Amino acid sequence: MGEFIMEKDLYILGIESSCDETAASIVKNGHEIVSNVVASQIESHKRFGGVVPEIASRHHVEQVTIVIEEALLQANMKPEDLDAVCVTEGPGLVGALLIGINAAKAFAFANNLPLVGVHHIAGHIYANALIQPMEFPLLALVVSGGHTELVLMKNDGCFELIGETRDDAAGEAYDKVARVLNIPYPGGPKIDQLAHESDGAVDFPRVWLDHDSYDFSFSGLKSAVINYKHNADQRGEEINPMHVAKGFQDSVVEVLTAKTLRAAREFNVKQVIAAGGVSANKGLRTALEEAFEKEGIPFYVPPLKLCTDNAAMIAAAGSSMFKAGKRSDLTLNGRPGLELVSWNK
Amino acid sequence: MIWLGIDTANSPLAVAIVKDGQILTAEVTNIKVNHSAGVMPAIEHIFKKVSISPKEIDAIAVSQGPGSYTGVRIGVTIAKTLSWTLQKPLVGVSSLQVLAANAAMFQGIICSLIDARRQNVYAAAYDSTMGLAPIVEDGHYSMLGLLEQLKEIGKPVLFVGHDVDNFWGLIQQELGNSAIRAPYALDLPSAAQLIHLAEQQELPSIDATHTFVPKYCRLAEAEANWLKEQKGKQ
Numbered sequence: 001m002g003e004f005i006m007e008k009d010l011y012i013l014g015i016e017s018s019c020d021e022t023a024a025s026i027v028k029n030g031h032e033i034v035s036n037v038v039a040s041q042i043e044s045h046k047r048f049g050g051v052v053p054e055i056a057s058r059h060h061v062e063q064v065t066i067v068i069e070e071a072l073l074q075a076n077m078k079p080e081d082l083d084a085v086c087v088t089e090g091p092g093l094v095g096a097l098l099i100g101i102n103a104a105k106a107f108a109f110a111n112n113l114p115l116v117g118v119h120h121i122a123g124h125i126y127a128n129a130l131i132q133p134m135e136f137p138l139l140a141l142v143v144s145g146g147h148t149e150l151v152l153m154k155n156d157g158c159f160e161l162i163g164e165t166r167d168d169a170a171g172e173a174y175d176k177v178a179r180v181l182n183i184p185y186p187g188g189p190k191i192d193q194l195a196h197e198s199d200g201a202v203d204f205p206r207v208w209l210d211h212d213s214y215d216f217s218f219s220g221l222k223s224a225v226i227n228y229k230h231n232a233d234q235r236g237e238e239i240n241p242m243h244v245a246k247g248f249q250d251s252v253v254e255v256l257t258a259k260t261l262r263a264a265r266e267f268n269v270k271q272v273i274a275a276g277g278v279s280a281n282k283g284l285r286t287a288l289e290e291a292f293e294k295e296g297i298p299f300y301v302p303p304l305k306l307c308t309d310n311a312a313m314i315a316a317a318g319s320s321m322f323k324a325g326k327r328s329d330l331t332l333n334g335r336p337g338l339e340l341v342s343w344n345k
Numbered sequence: 346m347i348w349l350g351i352d353t354a355n356s357p358l359a360v361a362i363v364k365d366g367q368i369l370t371a372e373v374t375n376i377k378v379n380h381s382a383g384v385m386p387a388i389e390h391i392f393k394k395v396s397i398s399p400k401e402i403d404a405i406a407v408s409q410g411p412g413s414y415t416g417v418r419i420g421v422t423i424a425k426t427l428s429w430t431l432q433k434p435l436v437g438v439s440s441l442q443v444l445a446a447n448a449a450m451f452q453g454i455i456c457s458l459i460d461a462r463r464q465n466v467y468a469a470a471y472d473s474t475m476g477l478a479p480i481v482e483d484g485h486y487s488m489l490g491l492l493e494q495l496k497e498i499g500k501p502v503l504f505v506g507h508d509v510d511n512f513w514g515l516i517q518q519e520l521g522n523s524a525i526r527a528p529y530a531l532d533l534p535s536a537a538q539l540i541h542l543a544e545q546q547e548l549p550s551i552d553a554t555h556t557f558v559p560k561y562c563r564l565a566e567a568e569a570n571w572l573k574e575q576k577g578k579q
Contacts, residue, residue, distance in 0.1 A: 054566065055565050064425070095418070098415065102381060102423050109389060110427055110430045331385075332382075333381050
């Protein structure tokens with residue numbers, strides 16, 4: 001009789017505090033969510049029209065032990081049932097990152113657990129591993145308030161940046177246009193809704209940059225929207241916010257979709273995924289779904305609660321890093337400008 | 346009874362382990378380093394040095410502020426997390442009282458202060474003849490406003506804290522001979538002193554750990570501005 005070796009299950013605690021969500025989650029074997037707790041501060045920041053770093057840090061201190069305890073309670077687990085603690089190391093707001101990191105370090109030390117620092121964007125990409133197995137080569141479109149990137153993954157834990165924004169992130173452009181239209185923070189979902197309901201669109205430019213470039217630029221589009229509003233004001237005319245929202249969103253979505261499609265063809269990928277807060281945008285999701293269905297390449301986008309910041313995605317990416325032997329020590333620090341580095345070849 | 350003490354409210358980093366009223370180890374470092382990287386390694390180091398495991402401690406004392414927002418938060422986050430996961434009670438002590446306690450042998454008024462920039466300080470004054478009773482409460486003051494309050498008391502005042510030097514000229518100018526400078530050996534926070542002060546408080550229940558927060562003594566700037574705006578609207 002042959003020997004039967006069972007691989008032991010891997011339970012990872014993830015902690016995330018890079019912006020305005022304090023989150024903890026336990027993930028089994030890198031793909032199964034056992035618990036996923038998010039304490040959002042969005043209500044608290046609304047009155048300021050955006051995330052205030054000092055306020056965010058203060059809320060993280062209030063929430064951090066509560067969310068970790070809740071993640072353990074919901075999983076019906078004790079610290080000794082865990083194999084490692086993974087925490088967002090960067091990028092993000094430094095004061096906010098420090099809370100999750102120091103809580104993770106203290107927890108790992110007290111319970112004698114290994115510690116792994118995780119890149120926030122790797123987390124957003126690995127949110128997809130919680131939905132279906134990732135197949136390589138894979139192309140990831142990462143769109144959020146701070147990022148607009150096309151990342152090629154030839155293998156698990158292996159990242160190649162093939163395009164990025166040269167100025168504003170897509171989410172940043174949404175926030176700024178929302179301000180022009182007097183839409184309260186957070187304006188992205190509202191612009192998406194207005195665009196969806198609109199019966200017409202203002203014709204704004206598409207910025208393609210060099211014909212073979214996978215980079216993005218949204219500052220010109222943002223200026224075009226501001227100028228459009230300004231010119232209307234000068235003439236004493238009212239603008240139609242729905243038409244502006246749709247015109248703006250059409251431009252963003254068309255450029256993002258076309259470049260993602262072109263890259264997917266060039267690199268002959270098996271899977272395309274969208275990740276990050278802006279991938280919750282309905283207009284973008286629909287356009288990408290239609291384009292890749294026609295192309296015959298599987299396209300996935302995580303459900304809403306895994307698109308926005310969460311700790312399950314950190315635990316998922318951290319599981320792959322842990323298996324690759326990556327470890328952090330107690331000097332782990334918040335790194336607001338951390339670059340995405342491959343942990344596998 | 347074994348205590349762990351942590352003070353990272355300002356640039357010095359102080360940690361100690363005290364057992365049954367005896368210091369087993371106490372360390373303080375005052376160089377411009379990042380607390381986020383340094384505090385947990387310092388804590389790990391002192392546990393190793395005295396061969397005690399984290400699970401063996403009975404209580405945790407932390408300097409609760411005021412001071413550097415980030416510094417206070419790092420100490421409080423670590424203390425809260427250890428307290429919750431080890432299920433040991435957490436006691437907070439004013440970072441200013443910790444400094445003043447260094448000079449408690451002085452009979453009279455002790456003022457401890459921390460530079461809050463732009464000629465402002467976090468400061469407090471205590472009467473050592475009355476068990477360090479607060480005469481000026483922990484707060485964020487303009488340096489001149491603080492000195493006005495101290496002048497009115499009309500007694501000699503001992504100044505303690507490593508930031509006192511930033512204001513010593515002004516202090517002497519305003520208070521003259523009433524101002525006394527504590528020797529520099531008393532200027533840094535001592536985590537053993539912190540534990541000693543914590544021992545004089547009642548131990549809170551474990552449930553209180555989740556709601557434990559820093560004492561900033563000051564609103565975040567955005568919040569202060571927002572409140573001002575709301576008042577303006579009325």
